[in-house]
Amino acid sequence: MSDASREAPRPRRVTGRAPGEPHRVAYLFLLPGLVAYVVFTLFPVVQTVRLSFYDWDGITSKAWHGLGNYRELFGSSEIRAAFGHSVELILFYAVFSLAIGLFLTALMTHFRVRGLMFFRTVLFMPQTIATVVVAQAFTWIYDPSGPLDAFLRSVGAGSFAKVWLGDFTWALPAVGLIGTWISFGLVLILLLAGAQRIPQELYEAARVDGAGFVREFVAVTLPGVRNELLVAATLTTITALRNFDIVYNTTSGGPAGRTEVPSWLMFHDAFEIHRVGLAAAIATVLTAVISLVALGISRFYTEARQ
Amino acid sequence: MTSRLDRYSTYAALGLFSALAIYPLVSILFLAFHKKTDNVTGFSLPTTISFHTFTAAWTEGGFAKGMWGSFLVAASVTAVAAALSLLTGYALGTMRFRGSGIWFNLMVLGLIFPYEATVIPLYYDFQDVHLSGTYWTLILPQIGQSISLGTFWMRAVFLTTPRSLVEAARIDGAGSLRILRSVLFPQVRPALLTLCVLVFMYTWNEFLLALVMLQGSNNTTAPLGLSYFAGVTRSGDPTKVAAAAVMVALPVVAVYLVLQRHFIRGVLAGALKG
Numbered sequence: 223m224s225d226a227s228r229e230a231p232r233p234r235r236v237t238g239r240a241p242g243e244p245h246r247v248a249y250l251f252l253l254p255g256l257v258a259y260v261v262f263t264l265f266p267v268v269q270t271v272r273l274s275f276y277d278w279d280g281i282t283s284k285a286w287h288g289l290g291n292y293r294e295l296f297g298s299s300e301i302r303a304a305f306g307h308s309v310e311l312i313l314f315y316a317v318f319s320l321a322i323g324l325f326l327t328a329l330m331t332h333f334r335v336r337g338l339m340f341f342r343t344v345l346f347m348p349q350t351i352a353t354v355v356v357a358q359a360f361t362w363i364y365d366p367s368g369p370l371d372a373f374l375r376s377v378g379a380g381s382f383a384k385v386w387l388g389d390f391t392w393a394l395p396a397v398g399l400i401g402t403w404i405s406f407g408l409v410l411i412l413l414l415a416g417a418q419r420i421p422q423e424l425y426e427a428a429r430v431d432g433a434g435f436v437r438e439f440v441a442v443t444l445p446g447v448r449n450e451l452l453v454a455a456t457l458t459t460i461t462a463l464r465n466f467d468i469v470y471n472t473t474s475g476g477p478a479g480r481t482e483v484p485s486w487l488m489f490h491d492a493f494e495i496h497r498v499g500l501a502a503a504i505a506t507v508l509t510a511v512i513s514l515v516a517l518g519i520s521r522f523y524t525e526a527r528q
Numbered sequence: 529m530t531s532r533l534d535r536y537s538t539y540a541a542l543g544l545f546s547a548l549a550i551y552p553l554v555s556i557l558f559l560a561f562h563k564k565t566d567n568v569t570g571f572s573l574p575t576t577i578s579f580h581t582f583t584a585a586w587t588e589g590g591f592a593k594g595m596w597g598s599f600l601v602a603a604s605v606t607a608v609a610a611a612l613s614l615l616t617g618y619a620l621g622t623m624r625f626r627g628s629g630i631w632f633n634l635m636v637l638g639l640i641f642p643y644e645a646t647v648i649p650l651y652y653d654f655q656d657v658h659l660s661g662t663y664w665t666l667i668l669p670q671i672g673q674s675i676s677l678g679t680f681w682m683r684a685v686f687l688t689t690p691r692s693l694v695e696a697a698r699i700d701g702a703g704s705l706r707i708l709r710s711v712l713f714p715q716v717r718p719a720l721l722t723l724c725v726l727v728f729m730y731t732w733n734e735f736l737l738a739l740v741m742l743q744g745s746n747n748t749t750a751p752l753g754l755s756y757f758a759g760v761t762r763s764g765d766p767t768k769v770a771a772a773a774v775m776v777a778l779p780v781v782a783v784y785l786v787l788q789r790h791f792i793r794g795v796l797a798g799a800l801k802g
Binding site: 245246247248249251252254255256258259260261262263264266267269270273280322325326329330332333335341342343344345346347348349350351352353354355356358359360361362363365368369403406407408411412415460464466467470471484485488489492493498501502505506508509512513516517 | 534535538539541542545546548549550552553555556559608612613615616618619620623624625626628631634635637638639640641642644645646647648649650651652653668669671672673675676678679704729732733735736739740743750751752754755758762766769770772773774776777780781784785788791792795796
């Protein structure tokens with residue numbers, strides 16, 4: 223590193239470029255981080271894709287399997303169902319939390335509120351809690367002797383009380399609502415950051431034109447937070463697609479596979495039933511879907527920015 | 529002019545959602561302050577202010593080890609990733625060199641990859657080099673992943689530093705390392721702290737890697753320890769699981785409450801600049 227500072231001025235003299243443009247020394251600064259990233263993130267992604275073309279139990283030697291794993295993946299009703307569950311979870315993680323975030327943003331831009339810092343601190347809190355802890359909290363809330371069923375009984379709706387996480391119909395929505403809980407504060411804070419940049423005159427003009435709460439939201443706030451909305455949609459959708467921790471720690475995919483998601487199947491196949499190639503194929507498809515969502519939305523985002 | 533009623537209903541809505549955001553945490557905190565024999569149902573208030581459940585969970589779940597493991601991993605990842613990101617961000621944010629755009633895009637690509645995309649080969653690679661079950665298997669991959677976020681973040685920060693400062697220092701004969709240390713570092717320090725806070729939080733809370741990498745080993749992390757402890761203890765005594773969950777969440781919550789501006793600013797800036 224001390225070599226770097228000694229050598230720094232040299233290229234300037236050789237190339238005669240303006241002071242302030244050392245170029246070769248930049249690689250010295252870039253290299254350590256780049257190497258760590260390539261070795262421990264980028265290269266393993268490539269390896270995952272490669273493994274997805276093999277049949278392997280993790281112990282004996284690998285056998286070339288061509289597209290066999292992918293054929294099995296798309297042919298298996300269990301794996302297809304898991305991807306379907308992910309789509310359902312997007313409804314809870316992304317759509318519900320965006321709806322709540324938009325509703326609160328509309329309220330908070332229409333009626334100036336005090337104590338914004340306080341509300342931000344509280345509403346952002348779920349983002350900081352370890353997902354394993356969140357899973358424990360909700361396992362208790364959904365427990366037959368937990369707060370939710372107790373609440374239902376206390377308001378005379380005891381017939382709705384059930385073992386939420388063990389229920390064929392309700393397990394997946396129950397897991398999804400955990401996602402809504404994790405996400406909505408983040409969404410709100412993103413949207414509020416966008417709303418703060420909307421010029422106050424736009425609201426005044428809208429009010430002069432006699433716009434009510436709804437018109438004001440549609441005409442001023444919504445276009446003003448469009449970029450933030452796209453970012454929030456990307457982040458929450460990606461969280462919904464990953465979602466390993468919550469499923470593993472609440473339902474473990476049960477009851478009878480009703481809450482199996484791709485990342486859980488990936489773990490199960492690779493490390494519990496030792497079908498490493500198939501697990502790699504699931505991981506590859508999952509990563510491809512996440513990349514498409516991220517790239518697709520960032521495309522919209524740049525267009526909207528221009 | 530908005531009516532008083534409208535204003536109150538706004539506060540009511542905000543209050544309701546704030547309560548919902550905090551309730552699950554309060555519910556396990558309350559549960560932890562019960563005795564097993566209370567046979568807790570629903571949302572009962574604490575019956576005891578003894579820390580018995582906490583001490584019992586701490587010993588029975590072996591949380592001293594898990595907390596230490598998490599601390600070791602999170603501190604190492606944060607220190608190394610922050611240092612390396614400081615350097616990559618410096619290069620990409622203040623210097624012009626061939627391929628800088630390509631390198632940047634390549635590194636930011638890592639923001640998309642979940643651990644699901646890397647954990648399978650990483651597990652077998654570490655087995656090949658005889659590191660299975662050690663904390664290296666958590667530290668190294670998380671350094672790699674955090675550098676994506678860190679490079680993205682620090683480059684943006686360096687881009688906002690005034691070029692005139694750098695040029696003046698260079699004319700005075702300062703080398704690149706000297707400029708970073710004495711001229712730019714004081715300027716980017718607050719942003720670097722934000723990055724550290726975020727990386728520490730993500731690393732402390734990480735679960736999938738720990739579950740895969742530490743299987744069959746004596747080493748553990750706080751979230752992994754909690755997951756095992758809940759698995760074997762919940763049906764017997766949910767109050768102890770609740771106490772354990774509170775303890776695992778506590779370090780990050782404490783840091784959050786002290787440095788919350790850093791958290792919110794970091795997540796916002798990280799998300800919106802993309």
